[in-house]
Amino acid sequence: MTLIRRIPRQHLVAGIVLLALILYPVINPWQPYPQGVLLIAFLLAIQASGWNIISGYAGYISLGHSMFLGLGSYTAAIIALHTGVNPLWVAPLGGVTAVVVAVVFGSVVLRTRGHAFVIITIALLLSAQIVATNWDGLTNGSDGITLELPFWSSDFQNIPFYYAFLILLVLAVLFSAWIARTKFGTGLIAIREDEGKAASIGVNTTVFKIMAYGASSFFIGVAGGVYAYYQTFLNPVGSFAILGSVLIVLSALVGGRGTLYGPVLGAFIVSLINEAATVYGGSTQSRVLILGLILVAVVLFLPAGLLPTFIGMYRRRHPVETEYTDQEGALKSAAIVRDRLPSSPVSSAPLLEVRGVTKRFGGLTAVDNADLTVERGSITALIGPNGSGKTTLFNLITGNMQADSGTITFNGKRIEKLAPWTRGHLGLGRTFQVTRLFKDMTVLQNVVAPLPDGRLRTMLADAVSGHEAARARELLGIVGLARFADQKAGDLSYGQQKLVELAQVLMLSPELILLDEPAGGVNPSLLGRLTGVIRELNQAGVSFLVVEHNIPLVLDLCDPVHVFARGSCIASGPPGQIREDPVVLDAYLGDDWRPQDAHA
Numbered sequence: 020m021t022l023i024r025r026i027p028r029q030h031l032v033a034g035i036v037l038l039a040l041i042l043y044p045v046i047n048p049w050q051p052y053p054q055g056v057l058l059i060a061f062l063l064a065i066q067a068s069g070w071n072i073i074s075g076y077a078g079y080i081s082l083g084h085s086m087f088l089g090l091g092s093y094t095a096a097i098i099a100l101h102t103g104v105n106p107l108w109v110a111p112l113g114g115v116t117a118v119v120v121a122v123v124f125g126s127v128v129l130r131t132r133g134h135a136f137v138i139i140t141i142a143l144l145l146s147a148q149i150v151a152t153n154w155d156g157l158t159n160g161s162d163g164i165t166l167e168l169p170f171w172s173s174d175f176q177n178i179p180f181y182y183a184f185l186i187l188l189v190l191a192v193l194f195s196a197w198i199a200r201t202k203f204g205t206g207l208i209a210i211r212e213d214e215g216k217a218a219s220i221g222v223n224t225t226v227f228k229i230m231a232y233g234a235s236s237f238f239i240g241v242a243g244g245v246y247a248y249y250q251t252f253l254n255p256v257g258s259f260a261i262l263g264s265v266l267i268v269l270s271a272l273v274g275g276r277g278t279l280y281g282p283v284l285g286a287f288i289v290s291l292i293n294e295a296a297t298v299y300g301g302s303t304q305s306r307v308l309i310l311g312l313i314l315v316a317v318v319l320f321l322p323a324g325l326l327p328t329f330i331g332m333y334r335r336r337h338p339v340e341t342e343y344t345d346q347e348g349a350l351k352s353a354a355i356v357r358d359r360l361p362s363s364p365v366s367s368a369p370l371l372e373v374r375g376v377t378k379r380f381g382g383l384t385a386v387d388n389a390d391l392t393v394e395r396g397s398i399t400a401l402i403g404p405n406g407s408g409k410t411t412l413f414n415l416i417t418g419n420m421q422a423d424s425g426t427i428t429f430n431g432k433r434i435e436k437l438a439p440w441t442r443g444h445l446g447l448g449r450t451f452q453v454t455r456l457f458k459d460m461t462v463l464q465n466v467v468a469p470l471p472d473g474r475l476r477t478m479l480a481d482a483v484s485g486h487e488a489a490r491a492r493e494l495l496g497i498v499g500l501a502r503f504a505d506q507k508a509g510d511l512s513y514g515q516q517k518l519v520e521l522a523q524v525l526m527l528s529p530e531l532i533l534l535d536e537p538a539g540g541v542n543p544s545l546l547g548r549l550t551g552v553i554r555e556l557n558q559a560g561v562s563f564l565v566v567e568h569n570i571p572l573v574l575d576l577c578d579p580v581h582v583f584a585r586g587s588c589i590a591s592g593p594p595g596q597i598r599e600d601p602v603v604l605d606a607y608l609g610d611d612w613r614p615q616d617a618h619a
C-alpha cells in the first residue's frame with residue numbers, strides 16, 4: 020500500500036488506463052469498430068508524444084510532423100514491395116529513415132533561431148509529397164503502393180495492430196519520460212525558455228535541437244511502417260497530408276504541451292472528436308470547421324491545455340507540505356567547488372586577456388578598442404557610467420555577441436570565435452545584469468541545467484535524482500537557498516534569484532565568473548551573503564570579474580579596479596589609487612561621491 024502511495028498520481032492513473040486498454044480486446048474481442056477507433060487514437064498519441072519532444076520541451080513548433088509518419092510508411096512499403104518482406108518486420112527501419120531525414124534537415128534549419136523552423140517544417144512535408152509523387156521508380160508515383168493483406172487469420176481482425184500501436188505508444192511515452200529526466204531534457208526546456216541564456220550555461224543549443232528533432236521523429240517513423248501495413252494502400256497525398264500535422268499540434272495543445280501525458284490525453288480527445296465529426300458531420304469541410312473551433316476554444320480558454328489546468332486545480336485544493344532539510348549557513352562547504360576546479364598548472368599568465376576588442380551597433384561604438392586583464396585568483400572590478408559598454412564587453416567575452424575585431428584569450432586559449440557553450444565548458448561562467456533564470460523551472464532544475472562539458476554522458480545523466488541533482492543541492496546550500504529547491508524560480512525575490520543564478524553558474528565549475536551588477540536590486544541582508552559567498556569562492560580558487568555600481572562594495576571587495584568610459588578602459592589600479600584618481604572622479608564618480616563613502 021505504501022508503495023502505491025509513493026507512485027505519483029499521474030503515473031498511477033496512466034497505469035490503470037493502460038491496463039484497461041490491454042484488457043479491452045480480451046474482454047471484448049468482437050468489437051472491431053471501437054478497436055479501430057482506439058488504434059487510430061494510439062497512432063495519433065504516438066505522434067503527439069514525439070512532437071512534444073521538439074515542440075513541447077524545446078519550444079520549436081513543427082507544423083509538418085506527419086511527414087515522419089509518411090516517411091515511415093513509405094520506407095516499410097518500398098522495402099516490402101521490392102523484397103517481399105512483410106512491412107511489419109521492417110517498420111523499425113521507418114523510424115531510422117525518419118531520424119536520418121530529421122537530423123539531416125535539422126542540422127541545416129536548427130542552426131538558426133526562431134520562426135524559420137516552423138515554415139521549413141511545412142515546406143518539408145509538402146516537398147516530401149512532391150518527391151513521393153514524382154519518384155515513380157521508387158514510390159509508384161501517384162498510383163501509390165498496394166500491400167498484401169495481413170498474414171494472420173481474419174478471426175483476429177485488427178487486434179494485432181491494436182497491440183502493435185499500443186506497445187509503440189508505451190515505448191514512446193517511456194522514451195519521452197526518460198528524456199525529461201535527463202540533463203538533455205532540462206536543456207531542452209532551457210532552450211524553450213531562454214535560448215541565449217541556455218547557450219551561456221554550456222548547453223550546445225544546436226546539437227540539442229537537432230537531437231530533439233531526431234528523437235521526436237523515431238517512434239512516428241516506426242508507427243508509419245505499421246500503419247502502411249494496416250492501410251494496405253498508401254499514396255503521396257494521403258501519406259503526407261497537412262491535416263495529419265494539424266491533428267498532432269491540436270492534440271498536444273488540447274492536452275498540454277510540454278507535459279508527459281498531456282499530448283496523449285489530447286490525442287485521445289481529438290481522435291474521438293475527429294471520429295464523431297466524420298460519422299455525424301459528413302464532409303471533410305465540416306470536420307475541419309469543428310476542429311478549427313476546438314483549436315480556437317483551447318487557445319482562448321485553456322492556453323496551457325487540459326492536463327496542466329487540472330493539475331493546477333488539484334494542487335490548489337491539496338497543497339503539498341514540503342519538508343525542508345535546512346542546509347543554511349553552508350558557506351564553509353565552498354570546498355566542493357574547489358574539488359571540481361581543474362587542477363591546471365599554476366601559470367603566471369593572466370587568466371583572461373582582452374586585447375583591442377571593438378563592437379559597433381550601427382553608428383554607435385559600444386566597445387572601442389578595449390584592453391582588459393584579469394589575473395588568476397583575483398576579484399577584478401569593472402566600473403564605469405551607464406552605457407559605457409560594460410555589459411557589451413561581458414557579452415563579447417562570453418560569446419553572447421561576436422566582436423568586430425580584437426582578441427580574447429582565456430587560460431592561454433584564444434576564445435573569441437568559439438560558441439558560448441564552448442567557452443562555458445572551458446570554465447567561463449557569467450550572471451546577467453537582469454537575472455535570467457528559467458522562471459517556469461524549479462530552483463533545483465535551474466541549477467541542474469548547466470553542462471560543464473559537451474560529452475554525451477553528461478547530457479544523458481539523470482537530472483532529477485542522480486549525482487547532478489545532489490551537487491545542485493550542495494551548490495544551493497553554498498548560497499544558502501537549499502530550502503527553496505523545489506519552488507518555482509520565478510517566485511523567489513529578486514535578490515534570491517541573483518543568488519540562484521550564481522549557484523547555477525557554479526555548476527559549470529568555472530575558473531572565472533563574470534558578475535554583471537550582482538548587488539543591483541538586492542536587499543542589504545542578502546548583500547552580505549552575496550559578498551560572503553564571493554569571498555569564500557575566491558578563496559577556493561575561483562576568479563571574478565565584477566561590474567558593479569555600488570562603489571563602497573567594489574572598493575571593499577575588489578582588487579584591482581578598472582574604470583571604463585565610452586567603450587574603453589581609462590584607468591586601472593588598486594582600489595586606494597582609483598578612489599583618489601582625478602580622471603576617475605571626473606569621468607564617473609562625480610561630485611556627489613566622496614572618498615569617505617567608501618568607509619560607510
Ligand code: ADP
Nearest residue numbers: 380383385403404405406407408409410411412
Ligand atoms: P553598460 O553595461 O556599461 O551600462 P552597455 O554595454 O549595456 O553599457 O551599453 C553600451 C552602449 O551600447 C549603450 O549605448 C547601449 O545603448 C548600446 N547597446 C547595448 N546593447 C545593444 C544592442 N544589442 N543593440 C544596440 N545597441 C546596444
Ligand code: MG
Nearest residue numbers: 409410411452
Ligand atoms: Mg550594463
